[in-house]
Amino acid sequence: MMRVTITLCSLLCLLSLSTAYPILKGRHNDTGSNPFSPHDPSDNVTGMPDRCTGEGFGAIMLDDRGVMHYFRGDSVWMGFQGPTQRINETFQGLTGPIDAAFRNHNHEHPLEHQRVYLFKGSQVWSYFEGKPVSGYPRPISEAFPGIPDDLDAAVECHKGECRTDSVLFFKGEKVYVYSPKEDPAVKQKTWTNLGPCTAGVRWMEKYFCFNGINFTRFDPVTGERLSPRPLDTRDYFVRCPGRGHAHTVRQNATLMSIKNRCSNRSFEAFSSDDNSKIYAFRGGILPFFRKSLSCFSRCLLLYRLSVRPNFLSSPDNKIFLVDLNTRKQSGEARTIIHSEVDSAMCNVHGLYIFHGPSYYHYKDVKELLAATKAPAPGSIATYFMDC
Structure with missing residues (x-):
């Protein structure tokens, strides 16, 4: 189980570091706020x-x-x-x-x-x-x-x-x-x-x-x-x-x-390690790490992002489940209700979908696949970054 856990966390980290995610029109506060003498x-x-x-x-x-x-x-x-x-x-x-x-x-x-x-x-x-x-x-x-x-x-x-x-x-x-x-x-x-x-x-x-x-x-x-x-x-x-x-x-x-973890700018990826730390990746700088939540070892959730993995809008809104023992897709791709996803993460508390400054929590993948309406969004800055 330890080997599987490490494999999952390593794959998530590699995925977050090896892809670039453009910020699209309509994303929340992507220009950012400037606390240093903004133009009036x-x-x-x-x-x-x-x-x-x-x-x-x-x-x-x-x-x-x-x-x-x-x-x-x-x-x-x-x-x-x-x-x-x-x-x-x-x-x-x-x-x-x-x-x-x-x-x-x-x-x-x-x-x-x-x-x-x-x-x-x-x-x-x-x-x-x-x-x-x-x-x-x-x-x-x-x-x-x-x-x-x-x-x-x-x-x-x-x-x-x-x-x-x-x-x-x-x-x-x-x-x-x-x-x-x-x-x-x-x-x-x-x-x-x-x-x-x-x-x-x-x-x-x-x-x-x-x-x-x-x-x-x-x-x-x-x-x-x-x-x-x-x-x-x-x-x-x-x-x-x-x-x-x-x-x-x-x-x-x-x-x-x-650089400001509380800016409400979207994150590119989330992961967690065996020391129960969550890592949030943004902009190629050293990751932010916050809450103590254990890494989940059952599945790796990949989001189909159109033709290339760095495009944040998918017309078919599909996910793939990957068997970490074989590193191959497990079953057919499935449709979900979220049309735009920045990242996703599993842990002992369930499944988290991240988009813009918000996260959406599901009990597990089955609940996500069965959902016809998104749950109430939570604030990434408040819950994960202690802002």
Whole structure:
């Protein structure tokens, strides 16, 4: 029995350390709270929109000089800490809101290389060195045949990082890969693991998808999430009071909320050892350990998380039971009522399902499988972290 117990706890620990769990839209307090001089919107005395509020951005792009532009409504911010400007003051003949934007990359056509394109509704505008390009605005269907109107985001993809110089257009759950040199020129994909993007940008040979104020890095060919969790744009892409990273790490609300066991940020995994300690894993830092509860040796509960184990939303909501003697699946996969699960843990007190800041307690796996309604949620911070 000791061998089985150790095997279970070891497998749980390995599972938690070897997988990365992205934080999806709708998860509780995933931006975190910042106890270190947070930005107060009332500090804005200009009356102009403030880039540091939590709305995020409708489009992001680099211009032909390599300066980052952040669009929201009728406003644009340039660079890491530039002031608020009106879009029509910076881009002649264009008003917000902007749906999507990107900087073209095409060395084989020098006249098109480094142009920027901005999309609004069914039209696209183009600029180079701050001046409008002749022939624009044009309908998107003429400038980019096969690309739909009312886009969510766009980002250029360089040859070598994609097969050829391409543009990724996002609309809802669909991604349109526009590659004029390929046949067909437009390939439609569905990247469910990535989730919706309200803006996209290529920066330092890496690709970022923004959803509201949060962002995550992704593979431009497969759509795979490459970030262990979304991060807050205000900690990395723009300068905001009370936030930051590197030498201002204690102002980084994202990192500090990961380190703070009482922040209500979701945990990636729970496990327990033979010394009756529970370990909670979050963000790749040393685990938190709290309550004295014995490790349960009967079963290992694995949650089917779509195609990859690091995706936190499963359309079929299934669990698998694993025989620890053979390390093979025992029986068929079974459906449960929880559509999103961060982690699960068994001990002598029963089965715990973790999601966001809450846990759900069941007497055993049979009770979970038979449940048609989730039990009342409990607070992870209160019960497990003694907050």
